[in-house]
Amino acid sequence: MSPLLVFSLLLAVPTAADARPHPRPSPAVAMWDATGHRAIAAIAYDRLQPATRARVDALLRSHPALDSLSVGLDVSSPVGARELFLRASVWPDLIRRDRRFYTETDPASVPTPLLAGFPTMARRAGWHYLTRSFSTDGTPTQSLQAPNAATILPGLADAMADAALPASVRAYDLSWIMHIVGDLHQPMHGTSRSTAARLNGDAGGNAEWVQLGATSADTMNLHAVWDGLVGRESRTIQLDSLAQQLTAGFPLSRGGSDYTIPDGAALAAVVSDWADESATLARYVAYDFPPREVGGAPPRLTTAYLTLAGAIARQRVTLAGYRLAALLEARLG
Numbered sequence: 001m002s003p004l005l006v007f008s009l010l011l012a013v014p015t016a017a018d019a020r021p022h023p024r025p026s027p028a029v030a031m032w033d034a035t036g037h038r039a040i041a042a043i044a045y046d047r048l049q050p051a052t053r054a055r056v057d058a059l060l061r062s063h064p065a066l067d068s069l070s071v072g073l074d075v076s077s078p079v080g081a082r083e084l085f086l087r088a089s090v091w092p093d094l095i096r097r098d099r100r101f102y103t104e105t106d107p108a109s110v111p112t113p114l115l116a117g118f119p120t121m122a123r124r125a126g127w128h129y130l131t132r133s134f135s136t137d138g139t140p141t142q143s144l145q146a147p148n149a150a151t152i153l154p155g156l157a158d159a160m161a162d163a164a165l166p167a168s169v170r171a172y173d174l175s176w177i178m179h180i181v182g183d184l185h186q187p188m189h190g191t192s193r194s195t196a197a198r199l200n201g202d203a204g205g206n207a208e209w210v211q212l213g214a215t216s217a218d219t220m221n222l223h224a225v226w227d228g229l230v231g232r233e234s235r236t237i238q239l240d241s242l243a244q245q246l247t248a249g250f251p252l253s254r255g256g257s258d259y260t261i262p263d264g265a266a267l268a269a270v271v272s273d274w275a276d277e278s279a280t281l282a283r284y285v286a287y288d289f290p291p292r293e294v295g296g297a298p299p300r301l302t303t304a305y306l307t308l309a310g311a312i313a314r315q316r317v318t319l320a321g322y323r324l325a326a327l328l329e330a331r332l333g
Contacts, residue, residue: 033227034090035239036317040182041089042243043321044328045082047252052333057081059160059174059332060088062167064117083236088171089178095123117168127152127180129189130275133201134283137291139194142201149180149189150275154267156180161331178324184271185320187286187312188223190278195291205282209292211300219298226286229306229313243321250318259319260326267327274323281312 048056060066061075061084069087073080095101103109104122112121127149133142159165160173183189192201193208202208205222212218212225233239252259261270285308289299301309 033230033232034093035233035242036186036227036230036313037089037093037179037182038086038239039230039233039243039246039317040185040320040324041086041178042082042239043247043318044178044324045085046243047322047325048328049333052329053081055332056085056174056328059167059171060084061171062117063088063091063171063175064115064168065091085178086236086239088175089182091175092124092127092179096125117166117172119169119172124176127176128183129204130191130279131201132190132279133192133194134279135194137195139196139199141194142192149184150271151268153177153180153184153271157267157327157331177327181274181324181327182317182320184274185278185316185323186226187278187282187316188226190275190280191282193283193287193291197291197294205286208287209298210289211298222286225301226309226313229310230317246314246318246321250315252322259322261323261330267330278316281316285309285312 045053045056057075060069060081063069066075069091070080070084073083075081075084100112100115101121101123102112103125104111105125114121126147130144130148130150131142132144135141156173156177160170160177162170188204190204192204194201198207203223205226206224208222209219210222210225212220231242233242261267288305289301292298
């Protein structure tokens with residue numbers, strides 16, 4: 001990837017209100033944090049055609065985890081159906097802490113009994129990101145490994161659209177599609193930085209600690225910084241306000257085909273481009289500081305860094321919402 005591509009991506013970032021100094025990120029516990037995923041889902045849902053939205057609503061009412069996802073909701077109502085869609089976008093992160101599921105990549109994790117409606121009880125940890133790395137000090141890098149978020153998504157989209165499959169499986173796939181589209185637009189999910197001190201990379205910034213405050217004790221890992229850049233809006237009314245601000249700052253009309261899925265385009269190629277955008281932004285923006293020296297203090301992120309990072313995060317969340325809507329229209333419209 002070249003700095004020229006980064007420049008073209010940054011042209012869409014506003015220089016006024018949406019690029020104002022960004023507040024300190026809150027510690028995040030999940031990719032993009034729940035706020036980011038829910039904002040993406042809200043943007044997408046509100047742009048679906050009525051017929052497509054009805055198909056999405058019907059699918060999610062068959063989700064194998066509906067009992068937990070629909071607590072307090074009347075999913076037959078428009079408000080309840082929309083909130084169910086938002087909750088489903090976060091569900092793949094929730095199963096990380098659900099003991100009914102197991103981590104298939106961990107030899108010590110024992111497979112759990114298959115529950116009704118689920119195609120698997122695996123947590124699918126590798127579906128959230130791409131494993132690859134870059135280096136600026138000559139350290140050998142990791143090449144892209146599969147399966148990953150980008151390689152999994154096209155197959156999930158095809159399965160979701162297959163009316164011959166059980167509705168519960170298609171709904172399961174839909175929740176993963178919503179989540180993966182969001183993760184693919186988080187720059188820290190696109191690559192890692194390999195250095196002489198971290199030959200296998202820094203796990204998408206999870207092992208790269210940075211300083212945010214006045215003291216070296218005021219630190220956070222870089223991945224968490226980027227996860228929390230869009231805020232921590234917990235109530236739906238706050239989230240809707242955030243989604244409206246994001247779409248006003250990055251109107252769909254500005255992006256053209258970059259904000260959608262071009263007619264006739266192979267989804268695998270389109271998704272690969274999304275992942276490459278994130279990897280490029282990570283390399284040239286998120287990692288725009290020297291790696292921490294062995295035994296040294298964590299690098300300090302400047303106000304200018306956080307201002308630009310905040311604007312990029314807002315643009316990426318908005319873009320993910322538009323693209324998720326386009327994907328659902330292409331497969332279910």
